Amino acid sequence: MKIAAADVFVSSPGRNYVTLRVTTDDGRTGLGDATLNGRELAVAAYLREHVAPLLIGRDAHAIEDTWQYLYRGVYWRRGPVTMAAIAAVDTALWDLKAKAAGMPLYQLLGGASRTHVRAYGHANGGTIEELLESVAARVAEGFGAVRVQAGVAGLGPVYGVADGDGPYEPARRQATPPVERWDTRAYLRHIPTVFAAVRDRFGPELDVLHDVHHRLTPMQAARLGATLEEFDPYWLEDVTPAENQEALALVRRHTTVPIATGEVFNTVLDYQYLIRDQLIDFARSSVTHAGGITALRRIFDHAALYQIRSAVHGPSDISPVGFAAALHLDLALHNFGIQEYMPHPAEAAEVFHVAYRYADGALHPGEAPGLGVEFDEPAAARHPYRPAPLPVCRLADGTVHDW
């Protein structure tokens, strides 16, 4: 099974996706996701110009060797663009191998460790009342775990809160990044009232998650964790900027609230101290951004030694290909924790035909050979790429803050 072609597609069915399709000399195809939200064309060029030519003629079964060849062979290793490109190749080769074996991918990863993959849904609202209605909608859909994000009075649009009735989508189809205002003190005053209202309405059973999106200093995060402990959060996510692993050591000294992080990490080295020093409870990297199934499996196996569980990043900017890959890994891993589930835009279903299914707060990747995703090239061509940058945050005096 030799690689005969590697084609890259950048389509925009509701939002932008970068898809790699690897074709073998015996006519099989494998898919990989290389979507890097807001920087899609960088990965597409990396794949087209620097990776695709190297793949032609290689043994499609040699997944490990291809991974090492693309990682060590460039010298300029790591980084989101490189690792998303490697991830797409790795995922496409796993898809091909599983199709050649006639099995769903999770079987090649060791088989199912559970019957289904527990997921958390997103709830949000500009006001607490709107948020409570949104949580009620997720609970009615069967979710027993819900991420809550609420507007902060006076700030206008904030991370995680939709500005209309549709699902939240931070990337905007415009030339320059939208600007959001941020005020940490207003947020810290507001968020305990959000948790109190959710617990008051939904009781103690619901698993309630919250994403801080890298906005606090270590001491602010420590205080937030201590303040929210009485509401028993399932986790607080990305409480501090991701570059500083030691920040979470300080947070840990002040609170027992579970900590999740990793969605912007690319390799196991980004977790080096976080895992070894047991500073987190959930590792949140995605197949798409952390070097593919091969590399993410290693991260989670390492995390397992320290009782840290998986919680794969699953926003709508991970394409259905990357999402399906996550579900196969989730089903097979022993130290699976939970899977984020943010449904894709409706138009994405025209381009990606998926075998995975959601029911009653859980997902299953399905039994189709490989990943269980078909890519419809003509449908993709009907949704050409449209630039859509992510927002930036500014404080009241204009200073740029972490978004």
Ligand code: KDG
């Ligand atoms: O592209 C940015 C999104 O992937 C990110 O904002 C989503 O934080 C996120 C989450 O937890 O889903």
Ligand code: MG
């Ligand atoms: Mg997040």
